[in-house]
Amino acid sequence: MVTAILHLRKFRLVVLxxxxxxxxxxxxxxxxxxxxxxxxxxxxxxxxxxxxxxxxKAFKITVTNQGGSAIEFESFELNRERVVQPGETITVNLxxxxxxxxxxxxxxxxxxxxxxxxxx
Amino acid sequence: MAAGAVxxxxxxxxxxxxxxxxxxxxxxxxxxxxxxLRRSCYDCHSNQTQWPWYAHVAPVSWLMIRDVNxxxxxxxxxTWDKYADDPETVIRKLRNIDKxxxxxxxxxxxxxxxxxxxRLSDADRQxxxxxxxxxxxxxxxx
Numbered sequence: 001m002v003t004a005i006l007h008l009r010k011f012r013l014v015v016l017x018x019x020x021x022x023x024x025x026x027x028x029x030x031x032x033x034x035x036x037x038x039x040x041x042x043x044x045x046x047x048x049x050x051x052x053x054x055x056x057k058a059f060k061i062t063v064t065n066q067g068g069s070a071i072e073f074e075s076f077e078l079n080r081e082r083v084v085q086p087g088e089t090i091t092v093n094l095x096x097x098x099x100x101x102x103x104x105x106x107x108x109x110x111x112x113x114x115x116x117x118x119x120x
Numbered sequence: 121m122a123a124g125a126v127x128x129x130x131x132x133x134x135x136x137x138x139x140x141x142x143x144x145x146x147x148x149x150x151x152x153x154x155x156x157l158r159r160s161c162y163d164c165h166s167n168q169t170q171w172p173w174y175a176h177v178a179p180v181s182w183l184m185i186r187d188v189n190x191x192x193x194x195x196x197x198x199t200w201d202k203y204a205d206d207p208e209t210v211i212r213k214l215r216n217i218d219k220x221x222x223x224x225x226x227x228x229x230x231x232x233x234x235x236x237x238x239r240l241s242d243a244d245r246q247x248x249x250x251x252x253x254x255x256x257x258x259x260x261x262x
Binding site: 058076079080081082083090092093094095 | 193194199202203205206208209212213216
């Protein structure tokens with residue numbers, strides 16, 4: 001009788017753990033598919049300065065300017081040039097990329113380090 | 121003197137490419153505007169650069185290649201389709217064209233003595249401004 005109860009508890013634990021794992025995996029997949037990568041301009045620099053995107057798939061990124069003056073999100077390799085006013089968030093459409101690295105920078109603040117998008 | 125001549129000869133051996141990249145899609149503009157762009161802008165802002173003979177002679181070639189590469193990075197009329205899926209980028213490029221035409225910073229002053237045909241008249245500037253305004257309006261509706 002005691003052994004049967006212990007088996008039942010183990011079974012419940014396995015079911016719960018499996019369910020939890022499924023929820024975690026599912027939610028992270030949904031996040032990766034649906035939520036565009038976000039870049040923030042904070043304290044005079046981009047955050048993050050590097051992130052990955054899937055190659056061969058069009059995607060969007062959002063750029064939020066949390067600073068006190070306008071920035072210009074620009075990338076020669078991605079052919080994008082967008083002004084972002086303080087407090088504004090913009091969405092940038094990007095085409096399918098070949099695997100590789102694509103740099104972006106703030107054309108209004110050249111002294112700031114470039115960021116890198118890696119398509120893989 | 122002799123050392124200078126040797127250096128001049130040796131720098132010609134530094135490999136430099138002045139091959140124009142392929143055109144993916146030229147900017148769409150009315151014939152009059154297209155003619156102005158080709159005459160005044162295309163040497164540095166397209167993949168249809170007309171390289172003069174001295175573009176093959178170092179160190180002039182180095183400076184020309186640098187300027188053309190920078191020009192293409194900022195705006196390239198031969199790959200306009202690459203901006204097209206982000207209308208706000210197209211609008212930004214158009215505003216930049218208008219700005220540099222109106223403030224006279226383009227064409228570059230040192231380009232003009234050898235390319236007087238690139239000089240913009242008041243009528244050219246007006247035609248470009250009208251085109252920019254119309255294009256921004258149509259991009260805004262997309």
